[in-house]
Amino acid sequence: MDPHLSLELLALLFSAAVLAGFVDTLAGGGGLITLPVLLLAQVPPVHALATNKLQGSFGTLTASFAMLRRRLVQWHEIRGLFAVVFVGAALGAVAVQFVHAGALDVAIPLVLTLIGVYFLLAPQAGEIERRPRMGLPLYRNLMLPLIGAYDGFFGPGTGSFFALAGVALRGQPLVAATARAKLLNFASNIASLGVFALGGKVLWFVGGVMVAGQIFGAWLGSHMMVRGGARLIRPLIVSMCMIMIARYAWQKGLFATLFAGI
Template sequence: MELSTLAILALVAFTAGFIDAIAGGGGLLTIPALLTAGLPPHLALGTNKLCATFGSATASYTFYRRKLFNPNQWRNALIATAVGALLGAILAHWLPSEWLNQFLPIVVFACGLYLLFSKAPTAPTTTDAAIARGRQWPQGLTLGFYDGVVGPGTGAFWTVSSLLLYPLDLVRASGVARSMNFVSNACALSIFIISGQVAWLLGICMGLALMVGAFLGARTAIKGGSKFIRPVFILMVLALTARLAWQHWFGLT
């Protein structure tokens, strides 16, 4: 791969990491970039998981250090996400994903409408507000499985579903999304490594760029709060919808 192409992919990865740490949807940038660079689909997915793991690890650790994510409250979700991601990645090699791609724009658009017309989320009265544990299982299994099979938009889905299910503001919901995204990325990556579908040098270079972008994005999200994250998130959801509909409904790239 030419050095100029590698530099462009690293820049794309930096941008994706920054956006993904704030609102999710970074895979919408990196996967098409890898495919455009000439990587076969499965190799592109595996390499994307490698660099995405770098970025999600950085972003989730940043939220954790700022005490915006408590692993003890989310133990069930962490386990369920890991199981779902492993199953999804295993099935990704033979389970047709076309039907998911057809309905994905509808789901994403619904998420965008929810945030567009709902009131801005407010912080709970206490940072130790009770988090229901039972509903974490279906949420983690479903989103973990989706991330293992397909991937793009998982962070956005985690953010929206967490806002709907738990007493969280948008900043803390973003912390949950980044942490769960790291778990599903790492578990799915292990399957792609076993199957030999990872371009290591390219993935590491993009991963380092993603780490820098994710670090800056997470700090920006924390400082900016819900007022900053909300419009960025809505724009990402609508952009994701348009890109997916363009590709999967009309067969265009």
């Protein structure tokens, strides 16, 4: 064990992973909880991202098994989509080693805002299955690999992106879209994790502690998703999108700039 990691800090990492696994299963955005705690533990940023992928992979794996077991999604319906997301995420994780992330400074808060506003202003979205707005070939061969690449490259909100794409573009009910999002997010997580592991960036002991928390939190979240349905998922997606936007703005110093001008 790293001597800088006390039992208290390990307990904090475990607790953060439990909460993140619960939230991530229902709405996405669990990385907003675990990444800051890893950085608080003085884990270097790249290692924090890599270790976060390790624990996140087990959370999405647990949620995926729950979705398959409860027949909220069928493997034969998702396996082709799983494969294209995996490839997209692997390419994104490789690209982040060479591409400057500054290009995402405008795109990320804009997309998160659109997701939150969509679910806030369209309360009936995802209540029932509707006619798809995008054909399956374009959705499978373009949209899903792009979301997978985004997860490999950066990551926040990926689960929400998958759920939104299912509802808005394929007309899926919100619970079904969220269930599919768990398997697709698992594909992007393990692809990214593989790239980071090959680069020796994963802290396995710290990640193992958080894996235990993620599994427990994801198990709780999967049960709540079945019981609460869209009534529980929708406000969580909106809330997590708004929190992600606020944290992103804080990280970039936008609030300080705003208040300095007042």
